[in-house]
Amino acid sequence: xxxxxxxxxxxxxxxxxxxxxxxxxxxxxxxxxxxxxxxxxxxxxxxxxxxxxxxxxxxxxxxxxxxxxxxxxxxxxxxxxxxxxxxxxxxxxxxxxxxxxxxxxxxxxxxxxxxxxxxxxxxxxxxxxxxxxxxxxxxxxxxxxxxxxxxxxxxxxxxxxxxxxxxxxxxxxxxxxxxxxxxxxxxxxxxxxxxxxxxxxxxxxxxxxxxxxxxxxxxxxxxxxxxxxxxxxxxxxxxxxxxxxxxxxxxxxxxxxxxxxxxxxxxxxxxxxxxxxxxxxxxxxxxxxxxxxxxxxxxxxxxxxxxxxxxxxxxxxxxxxxxxxxxxxxx
Amino acid sequence: xxxxxxxxxxxxxxxxxxxxxxxxxxxxxxxxxxxxxxxxxxxxxxxxxxxxxxxxxxxxxxxxxxxxxxxxxxxxxxxxxxxxxxxxxxxxxxxxxxxxxxxxxxxxxxxxxxxxxxxxxxxxxxxxxxxxxxxxxxxxxxxxxxxxxxxxxxxxxxxxxxxxxxxxxxxxxxxxxxxxxxxxxxxxxxxxxxxxxxxxxxxxxxxxxxxxxxxxxxxxxxxxxxxxxxxxxxxxxxxxxxxxxxxxxxxxxx
Numbered sequence: 001x002x003x004x005x006x007x008x009x010x011x012x013x014x015x016x017x018x019x020x021x022x023x024x025x026x027x028x029x030x031x032x033x034x035x036x037x038x039x040x041x042x043x044x045x046x047x048x049x050x051x052x053x054x055x056x057x058x059x060x061x062x063x064x065x066x067x068x069x070x071x072x073x074x075x076x077x078x079x080x081x082x083x084x085x086x087x088x089x090x091x092x093x094x095x096x097x098x099x100x101x102x103x104x105x106x107x108x109x110x111x112x113x114x115x116x117x118x119x120x121x122x123x124x125x126x127x128x129x130x131x132x133x134x135x136x137x138x139x140x141x142x143x144x145x146x147x148x149x150x151x152x153x154x155x156x157x158x159x160x161x162x163x164x165x166x167x168x169x170x171x172x173x174x175x176x177x178x179x180x181x182x183x184x185x186x187x188x189x190x191x192x193x194x195x196x197x198x199x200x201x202x203x204x205x206x207x208x209x210x211x212x213x214x215x216x217x218x219x220x221x222x223x224x225x226x227x228x229x230x231x232x233x234x235x236x237x238x239x240x241x242x243x244x245x246x247x248x249x250x251x252x253x254x255x256x257x258x259x260x261x262x263x264x265x266x267x268x269x270x271x272x273x274x275x276x277x278x279x280x281x282x283x284x285x286x287x288x289x290x291x292x293x294x295x296x297x298x299x300x301x302x303x304x305x306x307x308x309x310x311x312x313x314x315x316x317x318x319x320x321x322x323x324x325x326x327x328x329x330x331x
Numbered sequence: 332x333x334x335x336x337x338x339x340x341x342x343x344x345x346x347x348x349x350x351x352x353x354x355x356x357x358x359x360x361x362x363x364x365x366x367x368x369x370x371x372x373x374x375x376x377x378x379x380x381x382x383x384x385x386x387x388x389x390x391x392x393x394x395x396x397x398x399x400x401x402x403x404x405x406x407x408x409x410x411x412x413x414x415x416x417x418x419x420x421x422x423x424x425x426x427x428x429x430x431x432x433x434x435x436x437x438x439x440x441x442x443x444x445x446x447x448x449x450x451x452x453x454x455x456x457x458x459x460x461x462x463x464x465x466x467x468x469x470x471x472x473x474x475x476x477x478x479x480x481x482x483x484x485x486x487x488x489x490x491x492x493x494x495x496x497x498x499x500x501x502x503x504x505x506x507x508x509x510x511x512x513x514x515x516x517x518x519x520x521x522x523x524x525x526x527x528x529x530x531x532x533x534x535x536x537x538x539x540x541x542x543x544x545x546x547x548x549x550x551x552x553x554x555x556x557x558x559x560x561x562x563x564x565x566x567x568x569x570x571x572x573x574x575x576x577x578x579x580x581x582x583x584x585x
Contacts, residue, residue, distance in 0.1 A: 073357035135585045209547060210513055217489040218511040221496055253489040255482045280554045281581070287547035288482070295540045295555060315364060320539040327436075327543075 064307065068119045071311065074318040077271035079123035080116060081293075083285055084109065086277030086301030093301075099143040104303035106151055110161055115310050117165045117199050123267045127285045129205040131177065145182055148205070152185050156192055166198035172263040173207035174215065202267055209287040212263050219261040220253045264289055269328075272317050274309075276302040292327050294320055372563070379567025390570050395427040397577050402432040402530035402553070404545055406537030409561035410435040413443050417450045419536075422566055424454055424471040426573065431473050432457075432527055436543050438477035448473070457527065474527050481546045484525035491519040520548060529553065532576045534569075536561040554579060 084105055091101025109126065116124050128148070134141060155162045155169070162169065171186045178186065186205075259265060264286070270293040273286060278299035282290065294317050298309045382390050401423065405416065416433070423431055433440045433447075440447070448456060457474035465472055496510050520526040529549045533542060533556070540557035542550065556572045558564075 070353050070357050070360065073354050074361075132583060132585070135583075208551075210516075210551065213485065213547065214511055214513060214516055217485070217492060217516070220489060221493040221511075224493060225497075253486055253493060255486045258482075258486060258489060279579075280556055281552055282550060282555070284551045287550045291481070291542065291544035291547075293541060295542070295557075315360070319361065319364070323539055324541075 064115075065118065067311065068115075071314055071318075072120060075321045076120050077314060077317050078121065079125070079268055079270050080121055080313075081125040081127070081270055081273045081286055081290075082109075082112065083127045083273070083275035083283065084302045085275055085279060085283075087303060089277065090301045090303045098140060099147055101303065102144065102147055106147070108303045108305055111307075112305065112310060113161060113165075113167070113199075113201065115307060117167075119314065121199070123200050123202065125172070125202040125204060125264075125267065125270075125286070127207065127283075128203050129173075129207070130284060131174065131206045131208045131211055132284065134177070134206065145179065149182060149185055152189050156189060162193060162196070162201075166196040167193065168196040168200045169193045170200055170202045170266060172202050172204045172212075172266075174211055177206050200267065202264070204285070207263070208284040209282075210284060213258070213288060215263070216258045216261040217253075220257040223257065223261070224253060262288065269293070271324075272296060272313055274298070274313055276300055276305050276309075292324055294324070372559075375559075375568065376563075376565065379565035379571070382567035382570050383565070390567075390574050393426070393570065393574050394577050395573065398428055398531055398573060400430045400432070400528050400530045401428050401573075402434060402533045402545065404533060404535045404537070404543050405433070405435045405440065405561060406543065407435050407437040407439055409536055410437075410439040412561055413446060415561050415564050416440065416443075417447055419561075419564055419569070420447065420454065420471075420473065421451055422569060424451065426570070428573075429465060429471055430457070430528070431471060432476055432530060433473065434476040434480075434543075434545050436478050438479065441475040441477050444475050459521075476525070476527070476546065478544055480525035480527075481544045484520055484523055484546065485548065487523040488516060488519035488525075491522060492516070516548070532556065532573070534558050534572060536564070552581060552583060 087101035087105040089101075090104060091097070091099075094101075096104075113124060129144065133144075154160060157163070161167065169189045171190060175183055175186060270286060270289045272294045273282070273290050274296045275282070276298060278297055280297050282295075294313075296313045296316060298305065298312070300306070300309060378387075381387055385391065403419065403423075410416065420431060420433070435441075444456070448454060451473075453469050454471045454473050457472045492510055492515065495515075499510065517526060525546060527546075527549065529551060530553050533545065533550070533553045535542065535555065535557045536559070537543065537557075538560055540555070542555055554576055556575070558568055558572060
């Protein structure tokens with residue numbers, strides 16, 4: 001009898017521990033529910049014009065800077081990428097109109113960019129629009145393109161974060177697929193911010209990893225052709241047959257040639273890749289570059305992603321830093 | 332002079348103390364996190380014990396049909412534990428998965444291909460066309476991949492495409508758009524021996540959640556799940572990962 005009761009006690013304890021571990025991440029990290037810490041920090045996102053609001057903002061900003069100075073005692077990631085997933089689900093949850101979820105997502109992006117700048121992250125890449133997203137309804141695509149134009153204009157104004165922090169904008173992807181007015185705005189933005197050097201924001205639009213790899217392969221082939229044309233011109237056309245077979249082997253395309261021609265060659269190695277909304281796939285984003293980087297998928301939707309998710313991502317990166325350094329040295 | 336000297340020295344002293352204090356705080360935070368992960372590990376062990384004993388009913392009948400192709404990435408140091416790898420593959424075959432790809436960055440699993448296959452029942456080496464030929468049968472097809480099937484295979488495929496492009500150019504046609512397409516790239520990868528299907532689910536057995544260089548061309552919409560180090564391999568966690576996969580719904584960008 002006694003052993004049976006002991007057995008029941010053990011099972012009850014096990015179930016209690018399971019519930020504990022199931023709930024603990026939700027209270028600390030979730031975008032939903034009322035975590036006290038989240039409330040204290042996110043409250044500042046709502047507009048408060050009162051004097052006390054200003055003091056509270058300054059106090060939470062001070063606390064945040066203290067937190068970041070503690071974090072910077074360990075290795076700080078140099079390049080973080082974000083898949084901004086969950087805007088439409090957020091809009092549906094709050095009964096918002098088409099495009100409002102993406103506006104909330106943009107506000108979230110500005111906060112995250114601020115945290116990256118304060119911590120000392122130098123490169124931030126965001127997955128703004130996939131080539132697959134062109135399959136969506138035309139009016140939805142148009143809303144997104146209009147929002148992009150509006151936000152690019154906003155970012156280039158004097159009082160924006162881009163000017164304040166000295167952010168360089170870099171648009172990555174098959175820009176030929178964009179409509180003319182968007183492409184012109186994009187090129188103008190890159191030109192205006194070219195001299196900024198505090199933080200580089202790489203905006204992937206419209207982008208897929210397979211398209212990037214294909215483009216890099218095509219460019220490398222073109223490079224090899226141009227190179228062999230130039231060599232033939234300088235050497236003349238004597239011993240043409242012998243030279244071609246030797247040249248073939250020497251002038252084979254190598255991995256470094258392809259990597260040189262990737263859109264993402266402008267950025268260093270990726271350190272962390274964060275996808276919001278809890279999905280565990282990469283959806284054709286940075287598949288080639290994420291071979292030695294930490295993948296993190298918090299359950300929060302993108303507009304709900306906050307400081308604590310960011311801090312947790314950096315802490316996880318610090319825990320696995322020595323492992324990745326070892327892997328990089330093995331190359 | 333003496334006054335400024337002492338105040339400067341005390342300032343340096345205070346700065347050093349506060350830097351030390353911040354460093355200690357950082358160490359403390361990481362210690363707390365390590366304790367949290369340790370507790371989580373115990374809970375995971377308990378949960379996988381409950382799953383494999385059949386206490387949790389929802390894991391009893393899993394619709395494995397949805398999982399057409401599964402890939403397993405093993406950290407190269409963990410890959411030396413061949414008996415664990417064999418156990419894992421046998422479990423997958425028993426669950427009913429039809430096609431599995433084993434990947435490790437340095438190719439240790441590829442070198443141990445024969446030992447692994449010898450110790451498994453109802454498992455054969457992957458060949459093109461296995462999806463049709465193994466339908467309805469109990470056999471599982473097993474593929475081995477390594478770094479040479481990733482970035483290096485892309486370079487080899489690029490060379491194939493370059494040769495095709497040169498050939499067409501010598502015939503006087505300018506066919507750039509027709510050669511450099513995703514379909515041709517897939518075909519070129521198959522021709523160089525690195526063209527397997529795209530996995531639906533990727534299980535990572537290693538200390539960190541990272542795909543460690545699994546062929547990028549095949550990872551587009553793959554769900555990537557971290558299972559922990561290979562030494563803590565558990566049947567219950569495997570079932571849970573496959574069950575969670577069957578609940579996922581993808582939009583593919585739409």
